[in-house]
Amino acid sequence: MFMFSRSICCAKLNQLSTFETLFSNLKLRPYATPLIGPLQTCESRIYREKAEYANVNWDELGFALTKTDYMYVMNFTEEEQKFFNGTLTRFGNIEMCPSSGILNYGQGLFEGLKAYRKEDEGILLFRPQENALRMKMGADRMCMPSPTVDQFIDAVKKTVLANKRWVPPYGRGSLYVRPLLMATGRNLGVKPSSDYTFLVYASPVGNYHKGDxxxxxxxxxxxxxxxxxxxxxxxxxxxxxxxxxxxxxxxxxxxxxxxxxxxxxxxxxxxxxxxxxxxxxxxxxxxxxxxxxxxxxxxxxxxxxxxxxxxxxxxxxxxxxxxxxxxxxxxxxxxxxxxxxxxxxxxxxxxxxxxxxxxxxxxxxxxxxxxxxxxxxxxxxxxxxx
Amino acid sequence: MFMFSRSICCAKLNQLSTFETLFSNLKLRPYATPLIGPLQTCESRIYREKAEYANVNWDELGFALTKTDYMYVMNFTEEEQKFFNGTLTRFGNIEMCPSSGILNYGQGLFEGLKAYRKEDEGILLFRPQENALRMKMGADRMCMPSPTVDQFIDAVKKTVLANKRWVPPYGRGSLYVRPLLMATGRNLGVKPSSDYTFLVYASPVGNYHKGDxxxxxxxxxxxxxxxxxxxxxxxxxxxxxxxxxxxxxxxxxxxxxxxxxxxxxxxxxxxxxxxxxxxxxxxxxxxxxxxxxxxxxxxxxxxxxxxxxxxxxxxxxxxxxxxxxxxxxxxxxxxxxxxxxxxxxxxxxxxxxxxxxxxxxxxxxxxxxxxxxxxxxxxxxxxxxx
CATH class of the missing domain: 3.20.10.10 (D-amino Acid Aminotransferase, subunit A, domain 2)
Incomplete structure (x- = not known):
């Protein structure tokens, strides 16, 4: 279940060095940010891509994870007291402290929404502001900070656009988008975390239940x-x-x-x-x-x-x-x-x-x-x- | 909140290469195993260390995480259907897939036990088999596989011994040991995970509540x-x-x-x-x-x-x-x-x-x-x- 072959791992490591260099002048570094270059690099690469489709058998999609190209990560730190420096990165493993609040005390929330392909190939989101508001409500109940509605919607849009080739053709499924809000600060006692990570990933999906x-x-x-x-x-x-x-x-x-x-x-x-x-x-x-x-x-x-x-x-x-x-x-x-x-x-x-x-x-x-x-x-x- | 300075990150990366080489002949690789060398290396290093104490102000310890030297990680994979290849590694961040069951659906358990220093410097564990049995009972309720009682106790012992210098002097606190059992396989639908990670970390602690x-x-x-x-x-x-x-x-x-x-x-x-x-x-x-x-x-x-x-x-x-x-x-x-x-x-x-x-x-x-x-x-x- 190691996600990367050795060669890809090494590529990741080289990218980490670049990443570290790029962020070396910043006092605060994103905590769980995956080991990949910053936003500009990804976006410029994305927008150069043609509107092509990933190699997927769309008619056999169920509701399981199909790995896509990019995810979005944004952190909240105790020092900044806000979510900041959101960035698209290659989809892959994230780093986490073993004592983080999500792993020890379940301090986490998720959302789920879908992007649909129109007949003319355009891509539609359905009521994303409702998901953003529900996450805010849930975050309050779980003593977590929440991204703003604008930050949430922006992250969802960027994730969908970055994974555009994974949005199934019209009528053959949808791109399920999964925003996660997780306590990523170090905890030992039972109490809210100091640091949080907002992460959005996506997967093309078909029917949740097959059959009756x-x-x-x-x-x-x-x-x-x-x-x-x-x-x-x-x-x-x-x-x-x-x-x-x-x-x-x-x-x-x-x-x-x-x-x-x-x-x-x-x-x-x-x-x-x-x-x-x-x-x-x-x-x-x-x-x-x-x-x-x-x-x-x-x-x-x-x-x-x-x-x-x-x-x-x-x-x-x-x-x-x-x-x-x-x-x-x-x-x-x-x-x-x-x-x-x-x-x-x-x-x-x-x-x-x-x-x-x-x-x-x-x-x-x-x-x-x-x-x-x-x-x-x-x-x-x-x-x-x- | 990045856990490692750049120089330590680089050390980790070099060790990853060693680790990858060592495991390159194995078909199955531990999924969330941290990026560090295998058991033998760690143990030989540990047993060469003198019974010295870490640089801690023992009398100021509360119940917060103090990072120690080592943690223990053991994985359960869908293919093997058992926990295997448990290993001590340097304490640090672990890698995890964003769609893992612990992050999305809270499929996780923990335990807590303490190691105490005797007057003669010996180290005692208190009823670890009770924790092992409770984790098994909990795992059954949460549809998770569990390490055996022997695996659990062995992991706890190894973690404590590897972090021996962090066990407070007699009468001045204890080493709190935190075994975690987490769903680390990829999930999208609401159902039990395919893969799991058992991880044990430790921290010296004082009183949980200060005052009345x-x-x-x-x-x-x-x-x-x-x-x-x-x-x-x-x-x-x-x-x-x-x-x-x-x-x-x-x-x-x-x-x-x-x-x-x-x-x-x-x-x-x-x-x-x-x-x-x-x-x-x-x-x-x-x-x-x-x-x-x-x-x-x-x-x-x-x-x-x-x-x-x-x-x-x-x-x-x-x-x-x-x-x-x-x-x-x-x-x-x-x-x-x-x-x-x-x-x-x-x-x-x-x-x-x-x-x-x-x-x-x-x-x-x-x-x-x-x-x-x-x-x-x-x-x-x-x-x-x-």
Missing amino acids: LNLMVEDNVHRAIPGGTGGIKAVTNYSPVYKPLTEAKAKGFSDLLFLDALTGSNIEEGSACNIFILKGNVISTPTTHGTILPGITRKSIMEIASDFGYQVEERAIQIKEVFDAEEVFCTGTAMVVKSVASITYQGKRIGYKLGAETLAQKLHATLTGIQTGLIEDKLGWTTLID | LNLMVEDNVHRAIPGGTGGIKAVTNYSPVYKPLTEAKAKGFSDLLFLDALTGSNIEEGSACNIFILKGNVISTPTTHGTILPGITRKSIMEIASDFGYQVEERAIQIKEVFDAEEVFCTGTAMVVKSVASITYQGKRIGYKLGAETLAQKLHATLTGIQTGLIEDKLGWTTLID
Whole structure:
């Protein structure tokens, strides 16, 4: 799993010397900045590149990491008290102190958003300012500083443009962008870190779930708790559900559906998606009172469904209501909108309508139509960056 | 915050070349292994060193990282399906893929134990097999592979011996040892990693809390939940409580006392310690049913107190009982045993007995006596490693 062959390692080392020389007059040096030349060098190289495509079998993309060319790194130091000197560098390993806060105490956040190729080859981002604002909110809860909205969006744009050849052709996937905010200062006691790193990397992706979406209701392990971090994208929300998730997958399920921790009777969300139920003209989704992630796809789907003429409700939804639903679907940046084929609760399985006639399918078509520029974006959700 | 001066960086780079050459015939290379020579080189150097002390002001040590000489790194790869090729290397930054599981989804565990210097300069470890077993239990809950008990103890011993000059003189502190287990394989989707790194580093430490221990009862944020990870040392248990902890510290408190998430009426533990209350001849501490860390100091103190003739109870303890307690104390590897000076709950503050006559003080003297070899270890808790 060593990422570089020997020759590439040596190249990296030579570049480090250059890097060190270039930064030798600066008092403050970026802490976890990878060992590569500074911004100008990368950018000039990027913009000289033609709009060509990487050598990828786009139709076989799932949701796994495909390494791309560049990442963006920006540091916050105790001395400066701000994020500064953001830079694009070659995608690769970063250096980190073993006692850093992210490794020892999980002080970290992430975001996820996608860049889509239009039919005319232009590249669109979908609501990046929403991700920037959510990261700020999450950073406050996790006692971390956050890049400004402008810094966040600038970093995302630069990362996408630098990896332009990895943005799949129109209709054949998207470039998933992963901003990370990590505590990189040295910690020994349990307390917020002094230093932080904001890093953005990207990977072309296809579908998150291949095949139908079959959910199992988890009534032992909960994803979140009132007063906790369920409402933000803290890294700490995810690995604690690996055990029940792995067990459910071994039984053939696609994902879990979590219940609220206090009563165990209301549905909350999946391990990486929000949930909606349809009955008659009413679409309902659980209220996000701190235990449920306020999904950007969730929010967009609520607006589109309302525009379609549906009554959209945010409220507590009892698990028993799920069994009376006409249709159930999940939303998330990774999966967009996807019909739920079945939900299994305490051994009882109920199936739902699938296919072209579902509301989920119509919502999916509209949302991806806006995201890819096929449908006119009347709400200003998309940003053309190339 | 760049960890190395330029000259040291260059030294590292030369050593990388040596390292790469040495490992060039191996198909599998350690993934996150730091850039430094292999075990044999380090060990021979170590054992040639005299039993001298590092240049540290031992009496000013708190609980912050003091960099020591060596760390231990061992990797688990998808191909090998085991931890192998553990090696001591110079303490320093490690390399990590930005998409690794620990950085994106918090898949990580840690342990904490101490090495003490005896009066005759010998070095004792305290119950390291308990830490090894707890890491195995935690790893199972977090869907991670774990080093074997023997691998764990061997790594801890090697780390302590390699950093022998950093073990404080008798009675002036201890060497805190921090084993980390981290997901270092590449992840994009929410699922367990393919590759892991076990790393052990160490730092000389003094007291965790300087001054009295004043607790504030936290009745909004909970540390753990049934079915969650409160009973293991997952990295995900710590940063989610930074916000209320920071707010409490700003008000002058030393730590929080958490309540159970379901009823909000029973005490659980502090952010990094267990709690005991004394009334008459009975010492009580909350039962560890998955929401409370089964502390090794906690367990040891229960045995010592029982040996002293106290009745020791593990049970649910209501917050109101705390106000009738004659004495309250906290336990943990970092703080050992420490009397609680006061507890504040909903604006009401109650003070407790402090000083030489407290049971906490007697327990502290006995436990540290055993840990430093001053009191005969009849239970086989200590391991002499030098």
